[in-house]
Amino acid sequence: MEAMAKNLRVLRRQISDPALRESSVALLGTMEANALKAKELVPEKSRDVPEPERDKFIAAYRTKMDEFTAALRAIAVQVREGRFEAAKEALGKLQTLKRAGHEQFSSESEEE
Numbered sequence: 001m002e003a004m005a006k007n008l009r010v011l012r013r014q015i016s017d018p019a020l021r022e023s024s025v026a027l028l029g030t031m032e033a034n035a036l037k038a039k040e041l042v043p044e045k046s047r048d049v050p051e052p053e054r055d056k057f058i059a060a061y062r063t064k065m066d067e068f069t070a071a072l073r074a075i076a077v078q079v080r081e082g083r084f085e086a087a088k089e090a091l092g093k094l095q096t097l098k099r100a101g102h103e104q105f106s107s108e109s110e111e112e
């Protein structure tokens, strides 16, 4: 997730730059691979969830990660097609997914 944060910062700077299109698509691909790996992990917070609810909690986490992955793919398509303004807007919405994901599934108090 640290790598994800770094890649996101780079992307935010360059997403509208047509000359960096290939680089942006590659960064989005790396983030997607990271999200797929993260999906297989179990959030630490699961330990605080009572047993009968735990599986549901983990399933909800994985669904949210799928949503996040789909959003990354959609942005990659926009960049590839040269729809940079739409890509920029969608990148902003990624923040909302991130915040929602952390609020619901992360026990860390630090806001990313």
Ligand code: HEM
Binding pocket: 001, 002, 004, 005, 006, 008, 042, 043, 044, 045, 061, 064, 065, 068, 094, 097, 098, 101, 102, 105, 106, 107, 108, 112
């Ligand atoms: C651009 C999007 C995101 C960024 C930049 C990001 C970044 C981070 C960072 C820097 C951390 C703390 C360090 C670490 O544990 O590796 C973290 C933790 C965490 N994030 Fe994200 N995150 C993103 C999206 C998401 C989404 C969509 C979810 C949920 C579906 C999520 C769930 C978590 C969880 C559960 C933790 C705590 C780790 C644990 O409990 O084992 N994150 N994230």
